Amino acid sequence: MPLPFASPAVVLVRGVPDSFPRALQHLPVQLQASAARAGHEAYVAALLDAGFAVHTVEADERCADCCFIEDTAVITGRHALLTRPGAPSRRPEVGPVGEALDPLVALHEMDPPATLDGGDVMRAGDVLFVGLSSRTNVAGAARLAEVAALDGLHVVPIHLDAGLHLKSAVTMASPSLVLLNQAMLGPEPFVAAGLEVVTVPEAVGANVLALGDRVLVSADAPHTAAILTERGFAVVQVSVTELHKADGALTCLSLRVPAPGTWCA
C-alpha cells in the first residue's frame, strides 16, 4: 500500500457562479455554469464521503473563476500567504478567502509587482516547488519563500515553458510519488529531491488530489486511474469535464488546511 497523506483539518471550497461562462480559458470553448456546478457538487461529495470537514465560501458573481479557490492562497502550516493572482480579473477573489482562513492560520499578503497563483505551488515535505509561469513571477516566489520560512519550508523555483500552472503538469499521489505530464515538464527537479516520478498517459491525469487514504482522479483520465489502482491506491474518479474546459483541475477546486504538525497535497 502507498504511504497515505494526512487528512486535512478543513477543506475550503468556493461555489460556481452563474457568471462561470466568462471564466478565463486558453481555448475558447463554450462553458455552462450548470455543468460546472454538477462537477463541483461531485467533487464536494467525494470530499464529504472521505469524512473531511468542508467549508464553502460563497460564490461571487463578479468573479467568474472564483471556484478555483486554490489560486488565492498558499497554506504553509500555521501561516498562509494570500496571493496576488497573475490575472488581474482574479484579484478580487482573494478577500473573502482571507476572511474564511483568518480564524485558522496567520495571514500574510503580497504587494505589487509580485504575482503568484496557488496552482503554481506544489508541496513535497519541506519543499515548495514553485512554477514560474505566466501567472507567477520571481517576486511572487520570493515573497512565498519569506512566508514559507516561518513554517520551516523552502522554495525551489521551476521555470515553466508550457501550460497554465505547475500543478497542471505535476502533482503528488503520495508523499513520495509524483505524477508528471512529461510533455509539459521534465522530471529532473523531482528526481533530485528524491521523489519517485511516474509519467501519466493523459494530460488531465497529471492533476490528482491525494487526501488521507484516497486519491481523486479526473474521470477524463481513466488510464491514469488504472495505473494508480494497480499500484494499490484507493482511487475516486470525479467527473469535472466542464471545469477542465476553463483550465481547472482537481487541486484548484479546494484549499486544504493541514492538521497541526502534518502537511497536505
Ligand code: CIR
Ligand atoms: C484561470 O485561468 O485562472 C482559471 N480559468 C483556471 C484556474 C485553474 N487553477 C488551477 O489549476 N490552480
